[in-house]
Amino acid sequence: SLSDRLTGTLKDLRGKGRLSDADIDATAREIRLALLEADVALPVVREFISRIKARAKGAEVSGALNPAQQVVKVVNEELVGILGGETRRLVFAKNPPTVIMLAGLQGSGKTTLAGKLAKWLKGQGHTPLLVACDLQRPGAVSQLQIVGERAGAAVFAPHPGTSIGGGDNALGVSAADPVEVARAGIAEARSKQYDVVIVDTAGRLGIDTELMSQAAGIRDAVQPDETLFVLDAMVGQDAVSTAEAFRDGVGFTGVVLTKLDGDARGGAALSVREVTGQPIMFASTGEKLEDFDVFHPDRMASRILGMGDVLSLIEQAEQHFDAEQAEATANKIGSGQLTLDDFLEQMMAVRKMGPIGNLLGMLPGAGQMKELANVDEKQLDRVQAIIRGMTPQERNDPKIINASRRLRIANGSGVKVSDVNQLVDRFFEARKMMSAMAGRMGMPGARKQVR
Numbered sequence: 001s002l003s004d005r006l007t008g009t010l011k012d013l014r015g016k017g018r019l020s021d022a023d024i025d026a027t028a029r030e031i032r033l034a035l036l037e038a039d040v041a042l043p044v045v046r047e048f049i050s051r052i053k054a055r056a057k058g059a060e061v062s063g064a065l066n067p068a069q070q071v072v073k074v075v076n077e078e079l080v081g082i083l084g085g086e087t088r089r090l091v092f093a094k095n096p097p098t099v100i101m102l103a104g105l106q107g108s109g110k111t112t113l114a115g116k117l118a119k120w121l122k123g124q125g126h127t128p129l130l131v132a133c134d135l136q137r138p139g140a141v142s143q144l145q146i147v148g149e150r151a152g153a154a155v156f157a158p159h160p161g162t163s164i165g166g167g168d169n170a171l172g173v174s175a176a177d178p179v180e181v182a183r184a185g186i187a188e189a190r191s192k193q194y195d196v197v198i199v200d201t202a203g204r205l206g207i208d209t210e211l212m213s214q215a216a217g218i219r220d221a222v223q224p225d226e227t228l229f230v231l232d233a234m235v236g237q238d239a240v241s242t243a244e245a246f247r248d249g250v251g252f253t254g255v256v257l258t259k260l261d262g263d264a265r266g267g268a269a270l271s272v273r274e275v276t277g278q279p280i281m282f283a284s285t286g287e288k289l290e291d292f293d294v295f296h297p298d299r300m301a302s303r304i305l306g307m308g309d310v311l312s313l314i315e316q317a318e319q320h321f322d323a324e325q326a327e328a329t330a331n332k333i334g335s336g337q338l339t340l341d342d343f344l345e346q347m348m349a350v351r352k353m354g355p356i357g358n359l360l361g362m363l364p365g366a367g368q369m370k371e372l373a374n375v376d377e378k379q380l381d382r383v384q385a386i387i388r389g390m391t392p393q394e395r396n397d398p399k400i401i402n403a404s405r406r407l408r409i410a411n412g413s414g415v416k417v418s419d420v421n422q423l424v425d426r427f428f429e430a431r432k433m434m435s436a437m438a439g440r441m442g443m444p445g446a447r448k449q450v451r
């Protein structure tokens with residue numbers, strides 16, 4: 001993963017307080033690989049990396065983060081920006097019905113999405129009508145009917161083998177013509193006061209001209225307010241050519257990414273956004289109707305980078321640590337000169353961040369700290385009480401805490417001598433371990449580790 005690789009790169013950045021061109025290049029190389037691994041298209045990666053380098057070179061050096069963390073932060077911000085910053089919302093027509101047309105390859109998840117969207121819109125007080133314009137695939141119409149029933153939404157569909165409503169109905173629609181079905185669906189919505197129409201269309205396994213001209217015909221007949229291009233996130237590198245074909249053949253105003261419950265890292269999202277300029281609006285994460293949400297650029301960015309945990313750690317570190325104090329502490333940690341006062345201060349800062357176990361779990365290479373992660377909140381209270389029961393000299397130089405001092409501290413803070421012993425032993429152990437970790441993570445002030 002990227003965080004493993006960056007830990008490797010970090011070895012060379014160790015001890016440096018600011019970003020040099022070489023630091024940026026080294027980190028950029030790793031990020032380039034991570035993006036390619038996430039299936040971002042090569043031209044998009046190139047463009048992106050050059051933008052990152054330009055930004056990282058002018059970046060302010062932050063005391064709270066080490067150089068690689070800073071580059072990751074810049075990369076993450078750029079990714080979130082490109083993926084859309086704030087999510088774009090659906091545009092509703094001034095005069096209902098609002099028409100939403102779905103387009104995409106067969107199997108991309110259009111019909112499933114139709115149901116999800118209908119349910120979601122109903123939850124917001126709309127009355128959607130689903131229109132079945134996929135007359136290509138046997139069973140496609142009944143699939144939409146089932147989906148509509150589950151969503152509690154009406155479905156407009158031709159009866160198999162007949163015209164709509166029987167042979168001689170007023171609409172006189174041929175069941176074989178999706179464009180006519182689409183047109184009749186809109187008329188139905190007008191007369192029955194549905195305020196949103198979702199038009200499900202046929203897809204092919206690959207892009208073909210017949211598919212495109214049929215979709216374009218439906219588009220011209222229904223004049224959609226939104227055309228959503230539905231894209232299977234698992235398609236990887238094919239995303240760009242498929243998106244370009246639909247952009248040129250039908251045009252679209254937004255993208256829906258599906259199958260994000262799979263193991264795809266989602267580089268398709270970045271490629272499609274960059275190449276077509278259209279926003280990603282929704283994300284589908286499973287087969288059930290509830291597995292659906294508006295698209296969250298920040299979640300997708302951390303998924304593409306493959307280091308969500310590191311990103312949340314960076315964010316929390318920035319929020320809760322005073323930069324200068326953090327740097328001073330990091331220096332002390334790195335050189336093995338942490339005092340019990342620092343320890344207490346760190347502990348309080350860490351507690352502000354939330355359950356200590358979560359935080360320690362986020363640190364790269366935190367396996368060794370499992371023991372500390374098991375410390376529960378009550379024990380933390382006791383540790384705090386013990387440290388507060390020490391004199392400033394004792395906190396500054398814990399080596400002076402001899403047997404008689406331990407007894408005094410235990411009595412003063414209402415614990416047993418063995419608790420004081422345990423804390424002091426643990427502190428020395430932790431100080432050693434943190435110093436070693438700081439070395440590996442390239443924290444400022446860290447001593448080079450002798451192997």
Ligand code: GDP
Nearest residue numbers: 106107108109110111112258259284285286287
């Ligand atoms: P269409 O051909 O574009 O209409 O695609 P469908 O809606 O029929 O979906 C094709 C298959 O993908 C079906 O088996 C769906 O259940 C499945 N599917 C759709 N969306 C998702 C999703 O977000 N996650 C998963 N795991 N499966 C999905």
Ligand code: MG
Nearest residue numbers: 110111134140
């Ligand atoms: Mg379908």
